[in-house]
Amino acid sequence: MNFTLSLIVPCYNEAQTIEICVKKLLDFSKGQDFSLEIITVDDASTDGSLQILERIAERHSEIKVLKHEKNRGKGAALRTGFIHASGDFVGIQDADDEYDPNDYSLMLEPMTNGKADVVYGSRYLLPDTRRVLYFWHTWMNKALTKVSNMFTNLDITDMETCYKLFRRDIIQKIAPQLKEERFGFEPEITALAANAGCRVYECAISYNPRTYEEGKKIGWKDGMRALYCIFHYSAHRAPLPMQILIYLFIGTVSMLANMAFFISGNLAGLPLNYSITAAFILAATVNYILCVLILFKHNARWKTPGELLLYGITITFMGSLDFGLTRLLMTLSGGLVLPKFIAATAGFAGNFLLRKWLVFPEKNRTKNLELRTQKNQNS
Numbered sequence: 001m002n003f004t005l006s007l008i009v010p011c012y013n014e015a016q017t018i019e020i021c022v023k024k025l026l027d028f029s030k031g032q033d034f035s036l037e038i039i040t041v042d043d044a045s046t047d048g049s050l051q052i053l054e055r056i057a058e059r060h061s062e063i064k065v066l067k068h069e070k071n072r073g074k075g076a077a078l079r080t081g082f083i084h085a086s087g088d089f090v091g092i093q094d095a096d097d098e099y100d101p102n103d104y105s106l107m108l109e110p111m112t113n114g115k116a117d118v119v120y121g122s123r124y125l126l127p128d129t130r131r132v133l134y135f136w137h138t139w140m141n142k143a144l145t146k147v148s149n150m151f152t153n154l155d156i157t158d159m160e161t162c163y164k165l166f167r168r169d170i171i172q173k174i175a176p177q178l179k180e181e182r183f184g185f186e187p188e189i190t191a192l193a194a195n196a197g198c199r200v201y202e203c204a205i206s207y208n209p210r211t212y213e214e215g216k217k218i219g220w221k222d223g224m225r226a227l228y229c230i231f232h233y234s235a236h237r238a239p240l241p242m243q244i245l246i247y248l249f250i251g252t253v254s255m256l257a258n259m260a261f262f263i264s265g266n267l268a269g270l271p272l273n274y275s276i277t278a279a280f281i282l283a284a285t286v287n288y289i290l291c292v293l294i295l296f297k298h299n300a301r302w303k304t305p306g307e308l309l310l311y312g313i314t315i316t317f318m319g320s321l322d323f324g325l326t327r328l329l330m331t332l333s334g335g336l337v338l339p340k341f342i343a344a345t346a347g348f349a350g351n352f353l354l355r356k357w358l359v360f361p362e363k364n365r366t367k368n369l370e371l372r373t374q375k376n377q378n379s
Contacts, residue, residue, distance in 0.1 A: 004034060008078055010022065010078055025306070037086060043072060046070075091165040093163075098209055107163065107350075118200045119165040126204040141158070144187065144227065157202060159187060170198060180229060187233065195237050231294040250295060258280065288311055296356065320344075325345040
């Protein structure tokens with residue numbers, strides 16, 4: 001085989017482990033039938049990590065040292081590394097010495113065989129001798145992976161793994177879309193790979209976790225951010241039942257907001273018609289914001305003014321339909337509860353469909369990964 005593997009090493013205050021990590025990478029490269037490019041990205045470390053990297057790079061031409069002037073996070077450091085990678089395949093290596101670079105030999109197999117576009121190294125695929133540490137940390141990782149799978153329709157076992165390997169043409173095509181600065185990168189890249197139609201493989205890898213006392217940085221706030229990222233980057237392409245469940249949540253919150261605004265207006269002494277109108281407008285605003293934040297892709301096809309105009313049209317149309325259908329069914333049946341229930345159900349379905357297909361329509365999906373770059377540049 002004659003190819004180059006680029007490994008991106010984001011580094012922030014890892015003076016205790018960065019030299020060990022780079023040495024393992026250099027040892028891994030010995031005797032391989034491919035070349036190794038090591039791209040380290042120092043994210044404004046304050047503990048001398050950058051100086052250590054620069055000293056090592058002086059002795060090894062395969063090491064590039066990049067740096068950020070301000071600390072921005074792992075996701076930002078990886079974006080910088082992806083842009084500068086020149087290898088055929090691009091992987092990720094944390095600077096904390098928790099992962100074994102030799103596992104990349106196994107991960108490269110489905111890639112070099114032309115079977116995969118992306119390969120994840122899973123810490124949970126096979127039972128093995130392992131260091132036992134935090135239950136809740138492992139549980140959170142597995143739970144986030146399950147939720148991610150529900151939205152991406154992938155069946156991976158370790159979405160939060162550091163070890164991810166990409167074809168360079170694919171990651172450099174995806175990289176401009178990446179926005180997450182910190183650990184939200186993991187669910188974000190998983191969503192984008194799934195949305196792009198990438199062929200994803202998994203390989204079992206070893207893992208030697210460290211404690212927080214030893215320098216582990218990820219925490220519960222990152223877990224909450226990851227959950228938000230799963231919704232934000234995956235929901236607009238999730239299976240329809242999942243989208244309906246999310247919109248049910250959005251609709252419920254909007255309804256509660258409507259009631260709260262209406263009651264507040266009355267308590268403030270507003271005239272009834274003003275209270276009703278203001279509550280409706282404010283609830284519609286809440287609905288729009290939640291749709292943008294967690295369900296649909298903002299400005300997927302329209303510019304903001306067009307998007308807001310269409311949203312206003314759907315609100316007006318569905319409000320009129322709800323009013324007219326309720327009055328009609330009340331006239332026909334003489335009842336009150338059932339007509340309103342039917343009208344509300346129709347309103348929920350109509351609102352969801354109009355938002356999905358009119359207000360926030362998806363652009364045409366990239367043809368089975370135009371990323372696959374004309375069948376790997378015709379092989």
